[in-house]
Amino acid sequence: MHSTALPGCLELSAPHQQDERGSFVKIFHRDAFAALKLPVDFPEVYYSVSQRDVVRGLHFQTPPAQHAKLVYCPQGRVRDAVLDLRAGSPTFGQHFVVELSSEAANMLYIPPGLAHGFRTLSDTAIVVYHVSSQYSPEHDQGIRWNSAGIAWGIEHPILSARDAAHPALADFASPFHYEGEA
Numbered sequence: 598m599h600s601t602a603l604p605g606c607l608e609l610s611a612p613h614q615q616d617e618r619g620s621f622v623k624i625f626h627r628d629a630f631a632a633l634k635l636p637v638d639f640p641e642v643y644y645s646v647s648q649r650d651v652v653r654g655l656h657f658q659t660p661p662a663q664h665a666k667l668v669y670c671p672q673g674r675v676r677d678a679v680l681d682l683r684a685g686s687p688t689f690g691q692h693f694v695v696e697l698s699s700e701a702a703n704m705l706y707i708p709p710g711l712a713h714g715f716r717t718l719s720d721t722a723i724v725v726y727h728v729s730s731q732y733s734p735e736h737d738q739g740i741r742w743n744s745a746g747i748a749w750g751i752e753h754p755i756l757s758a759r760d761a762a763h764p765a766l767a768d769f770a771s772p773f774h775y776e777g778e779a
């Protein structure tokens with residue numbers, strides 16, 4: 598477990614084993630998560646499959662539907678990014694970038710109040726999410742991918758129409774407040 602530049606956001610190493618058949622990776626262990634004071638109740642789990650040079654994000658759910666996310670990439674490689682939207686946070690407006698991959702078997706724990714996105718670096722990539730509250734379409738919002746200074750390494754990614762139309766970070770009035778680390 599490593600802390601990141603953003604308080605409360607952690608990079609986790611999933612216990613994994615390799616043998617002649619391939620690999621075995623344990624994503625979630627309730628007692629281990631509880632010992633780290635992380636959520637143990639994830640009412641929704643979903644994944645996306647993306648082609649190379651797709652950017653998805655930067656996404657979050659606003660209060661009162663804010664949620665934490667556990668994110669990992671069991672196939673392929675992505676450049677994953679999180680952006681601190683918590684007013685009063687020592688790192689408000691700052692971001693953290695990490696490569697997630699099946700080889701590294703790493704995961705990102707993202708607390709509420711951070712926007713999340715990624716760029717696909719491999720031909721295809723699967724990204725899995727465990728979220729600590731259910732999907733709420735009316736609270737599902739975004740910040741424009743290229744408005745926060747994140748080094749994506751690409752000028753013209755494949756984007757959804759919705760992601761291309763999100764407000765810039767500078768135009769976003771944040772509803773999140775930093776409450777310190779648990």
Ligand SMILES: Cc1cn([C@H]2C[C@H](O)[C@@H](COP(=O)(O)OP(=O)(O)O[C@H]3O[C@@H](C)C(=O)[C@@H](O)[C@H]3O)O2)c(=O)[nH]c1=O
Nearest residue numbers: 643645653654655656657666713714715726732737757
């Ligand atoms: C996020 C979400 C979307 N949907 C629907 C809405 C839409 O019709 C379709 C695809 O949604 P999107 O285009 O938002 O999918 P996508 O861009 O992959 O959304 C994801 O992006 C990354 C960066 C995240 O952090 C995730 O939490 C999630 O927001 O699925 C659900 O039904 N449930 C959900 O939980």
